[in-house]
Amino acid sequence: MSASVSAPVSSSGNLKIGIVGFGTFAQFLAKAMIKQGHSLRATSRTDYSQLCADLGIAFFSDVAAFLGADNDVIMICTSILSFSQVLKSMPFHSLKQPALFVDVLSVKEHARDTLLRVLPEDSDVLCTHPMFGPESGKHGWRDLNFMYDKVRVREENTCSSFLKIFEIEGCRMLEMSCTKHDELAAKSQFITHTIGRILSEMDIESTPIDTKGFEALVQLRKNTESDSFDLFSGLYVQNRFAKQELKNLELAFEKLKHKLPKRNVEEQEANQ
Numbered sequence: 001m002s003a004s005v006s007a008p009v010s011s012s013g014n015l016k017i018g019i020v021g022f023g024t025f026a027q028f029l030a031k032a033m034i035k036q037g038h039s040l041r042a043t044s045r046t047d048y049s050q051l052c053a054d055l056g057i058a059f060f061s062d063v064a065a066f067l068g069a070d071n072d073v074i075m076i077c078t079s080i081l082s083f084s085q086v087l088k089s090m091p092f093h094s095l096k097q098p099a100l101f102v103d104v105l106s107v108k109e110h111a112r113d114t115l116l117r118v119l120p121e122d123s124d125v126l127c128t129h130p131m132f133g134p135e136s137g138k139h140g141w142r143d144l145n146f147m148y149d150k151v152r153v154r155e156e157n158t159c160s161s162f163l164k165i166f167e168i169e170g171c172r173m174l175e176m177s178c179t180k181h182d183e184l185a186a187k188s189q190f191i192t193h194t195i196g197r198i199l200s201e202m203d204i205e206s207t208p209i210d211t212k213g214f215e216a217l218v219q220l221r222k223n224t225e226s227d228s229f230d231l232f233s234g235l236y237v238q239n240r241f242a243k244q245e246l247k248n249l250e251l252a253f254e255k256l257k258h259k260l261p262k263r264n265v266e267e268q269e270a271n272q
């Protein structure tokens with residue numbers, strides 16, 4: 001990690017945060033940031049100028065003007081699949097001063113490697129993964145996990161002001177390497193989404209005699225479907241540990257099937 005230096009953030013700790021990709025998750029995060037008094041601006045593939053005006057956010061369809069808008073932090077919230085292409089197309093020469101680049105992608109090695117490859121060397125890099133979304137965080141963020149990795153941080157004050165947003169909301173702050181995150185997330189989040197998608201393919205629905213366990217499965221299906229398929233695809237394609245976890249799931253399913261007694265043998269025995 002680089003040596004720290006003092007920071008130019010305002011004395012109140014309020015940040016000017018530029019958001020790239022103003023989809024579902026960015027809008028969800030933006031509401032808490034606005035509530036805390038930060039000043040937001042956004043750019044996105046889709047025109048969100050009306051929605052942004054309603055929220056008091058400046059919307060830039062011109063990415064160069066967005067980069068030139070004096071941001072302390074630039075938070076990238078695009079899909080995992082479009083992340084690299086979006087970053088590569090950004091005219092970084094329009095930056096007026098170095099900024100802290102933060103990403104919130106659900107895969108971390110890919111985010112880290114791409115940011116380090118394409119950003120100007122004087123930009124700081126903070127990789128994060130809020131381990132919750134609009135559904136699980138709809139009643140507040142208290143005790144929800146927030147993972148971060150200070151990949152290249154020199155302006156410590158800007159970084160800690162940004163992390164404070166999540167601390168104030170009561171998140172459990174977990175500093176962890178991007179690699180460790182991906183290893184753990186493949187075993188936990190990716191498996192959760194995969195099971196949710198399987199239940200969705202099966203079209204499970206609640207019945208008049210639901211057990212609590214089945215209610216949880218129906219809820220899992222609902223939660224998984226509220227995320228885009230791009231997100232699920234990204235969890236698989238850009239996490240090098242996910243492939244093995246999918247194999248483990250298949251193997252476990254086969255093993256379980258073989259553990260079950262053969263039904264027709266049982267029936268034959270019962271009829272003897």
Ligand code: NAP
Nearest residue numbers: 021022023024025044045046078079080082105106133228
């Ligand atoms: P998503 O489908 O993963 O991403 C949607 C965002 O990506 C939108 O801002 C969209 O822009 C942009 N995008 C997609 N394809 C694009 C392309 N070809 N070119 C430019 N922009 C493109 O849905 P999301 O739930 O909002 O997630 C955003 C990010 O947050 C993802 O990286 C995800 O891993 C991360 N995350 C999500 C959650 C969650 O619960 N949803 C939780 C933690 C982290 P437009 O809206 O302008 O079309």
